[in-house]
Amino acid sequence: MRYSWNWLCELVDVGSIHPEEAADRLTRRGLEVESITYAGAGLEDVVTARILEKVRHPDSDRLHLCQVDDGASVRSIVCGAQNMKVGDVVPLARAGAILPGGMQIQESTIRGYRSMGMLCSRQELGLLGDDGVGLWILGEDQAIGVGVALMLYRDDWILDIASPANRADCLSHLGIARELASHLRCDVALARVPAMPTEGLDVHVTLPIRGCALALFEDLSFCEVPSWVLARLEILGLKPRSNIEAVSLYVMLECGQPLSLYAAEDTVFELNGVEPTIVTDDTKRVIAEAIDRRIKPQERTEAAIRFERGTIPFAQVWALGRFQELVGLWSGKHVQALKGYVLAPSMKREPIAFQVATITEFLGLKVPLTGPVLKEYFERLGFLCTLEGESILVTPPWYRMDVTHFQDCAEEIFRVVGFEAVANTLPQPCYRHHRSAPVIEQVQNMMVALGFYETCTLAFCSHELLSLYGVDGVPVLNPLSEEHAVLSSDMVPLLVKQLLMNVNHHFGQSSPQVRLFEVRRIFTAEGEYEELAFVAYGTQYADALEMRPIDFFDIKHVMNEVLGLLHKSQHYGAEAPSYGHPGLSATFEGGAVGAIHPRILKTLKWKRVGQVWYGRVRLPAHVEEPVAHFVQWSEFPSIERDFSFMVPKGFVSERLVQAALALPYVVKCRIFDMYQREEEASLAVRVTFCDQTRSLQDKDIEASVAQFIQVSQSVLQLQLRD
Amino acid sequence: MRDKLEALGNQTLIDIEAAMDAAAIEQIRLRVFGKKGALSEVLKGLGQVSALERPQIGAFANTWKERLEEGLASRGQICEERDLDKRLAAEAVDVTAPARRLHPGSLHILTQTTRRIAAILGRLGFESASGPEIETEYFNFEAVNIPADHPARQMHDTFFIKPGHVLRTHTSSVQMRVLREKKPPIRIFAAGAVYRCEADATHSPLFHQIEGLFVDKGVRMSDLKGVLGELLSELFGTVKFRMRPSYFPFVEPGAEVDIECFKCRGVGHCQLCRSSGWIEVLGCGMVHPFLLTSAGVTDVTGFALGLGVERMAMLLHEVNDIRHMFQGDMRFLQLFRFRGY
């Protein structure tokens, strides 16, 4: 919110401090001054000057040579305007001036004659009106050597202050002035306003409000509010439609209480929030109304901002009194409200009691504050304060609704003494048993080691995208857009989107490598879970420097590493999730891994060859680290036997491995070759036999071998190759 | 006999000298000393030699045997060295060629930043805590002193999921859950995603916060200042900071923390701090008594601090647009590959 420095200076005697310095002090007190700007920016070197002499330039039809007096010296100016005469006072931009439009004024020589500045039009000074007429003639009576900024009431600084949301009192010049006054140890002017009738109006209140004050005026029509008032409102961003509105706005900026003006028909009045009839300067009977309420605004007007924060109770009567006073002052006649109405809660504030020492203890101050010092601090803030031995009793002023308990009082003292007065202590050290890195961190580290880049998606996506993947989610009732309509229950669609973006836009024709992963909260109808998801596209090393496309078993390896970390079973089933390639997908308890269905990629306008791989797995909140136990290994040699089978398409090789492992003496069964053709495939396994107690002989394993062949042929329907 | 031995010996010595590798040496050894080797063949004739001559011939044969073995051994050693040199030369590769190993990826700078801060808070005794991201309106607002008509409620542009349930707008909601579940002393931090209904160059509908909470008997504001000092100096190096009184509904007194602008040190025209010389980094304050009493915790005080992870990451890594964080662009992600955490 914008505040006028001149206005603040009228309310409180700031002495010689500069606005920059005041801004710094206010900021340190919690009233953050976001910017300070000079209201007369561009007019700093523009002064009033009288034309003493005007002759035609010998080499030009349009130019004149002028002698002007700016109060300090007489200058020669070459001027192209026609509308001035000797004796006129006009604005002179001296050399060095940078006008509001950015034009830089320099001493120059124009067709052989020196010109020590420029005489200006209104337009050149960034003001409206009189376009094309020529110089801005200020008349003959205007004093010379006066800064134009000052003349226009723009010799002022505008402070843009962000005050805390609980400080309704600070949305006014009076409130900021009070803060400055307490800081500078001086008083605020404008403490008393004339009394106002509180009876006579018949008001029916149907709005939910905390309080209100209304006053009926007759014949308020008056000449004009002073131009400095309008200028001040203008630099603060307000443009009143009438003189009477100007007064009401001025009162609002001064004390923070918005006023509404109604054209009154009679003394019965309905306060129901209906938009009032606009009052003009000719309106005969006017009701001025001030209400106390806090309400979510529909618009961002100055009044709405104040109602949003909540007006200050009891400020309403004061505001109407001030309105009446200013109307009288500026119209030059006696003005008195005829009738009034006041609805106000009790003005009594409860005192807050605490021990003097608690403030020092609670804030951890370097130097303890004594009772008298505290009393002085509170009184400067406008609080009533009584000391009784070691206890203190403070009563906040009526405009400080935000102060209700001890910690609020502590904050006031914190604001006064500043953070430098607070000591620097560290809490007692605390020794705690820290578990090893949480599951999520371990998973993140593992994925990085496996060559994946961690990314962050926004969790939101469109219904359309989810239905393409056959995934559900949790819809948002008030989404930002269609694209943000649902919280996905699966990150894969979002990660694939980022993968496609990387491949499509950023890698041209060269071979793209994209590996992304994310660990985050996902949302399902049953609840929230932490999940890992990853996607991959591209190649990896086949041999030496040779690359080959990533295949299913690379991705399965990644998933196995993660499952191993989680101490979960690495048992996969051949089912595909809704978006998975049916022949290149596997699911397991809590997750899935594989290639994205080509139909989905086609819809997403994927034009490249090769699969887009995905994996996802739900992460437990924590993993019990199992304790491994010692097992005695066999000291005796083992025997290896290789078997090669023809297997039908779709055969699950894990069944063969399981069959082998079920046989006597078999300690290991490893697939070491797979070869796939159109309709059939060959599969070779190496089976290891071993015993704890003796060296096995060929005859010992004959039975197992025979049984293995028998099971593979009759149960698994495989054909043994020679 | 003697001549035969002499001839065999001399020929073998020539062969040994001519041998170029260990295999040739081994071949000579077999040819001469093997079961059916040349030496055995010659010595078969020992039977026909008179008993008188036999010891002399035997000794002569032994001398030759030793000489040949010596010759084989020394030449063998030379051949082995030669073989090794050949092998080493053959096995050499261009060690400057790229490694075959899969290059590691990287952690997102949001994760890196979260871990840095969590590590600092962890050393100060803060333990990790968490709460749901779809939160009840009560825990997100009322429980942390933001009643329905409170102006701060409008400051949080809230996503609604179903009546009474919102996407949490801050991690402060975890504060209240912890206060109700645990007994003081409480020293926790909560890190995670929060959601607000806004999107532009500086706002994202999803972003991340870290919230610290410390509640115990006699916790003072100076303890908060001390913890801030530790946190900020570990993050930004030795840096001046200030606590500026401010307002957050769940703390009282509340403060915003600024660090001195590390770009301009407070002098001159600066985009980072908008020439103010200060950069706002976090919010903090003493826990509002409303939170403590409504959680049924008495006779204690506490402090809370909260910061935006995106903002910290952007400051620490000089990222200019928050949207980079959420686009998954590999060119962005790869930049932070070698940064530690």
Ligand SMILES: [Zn+2]
């Ligand atoms: Zn700076």
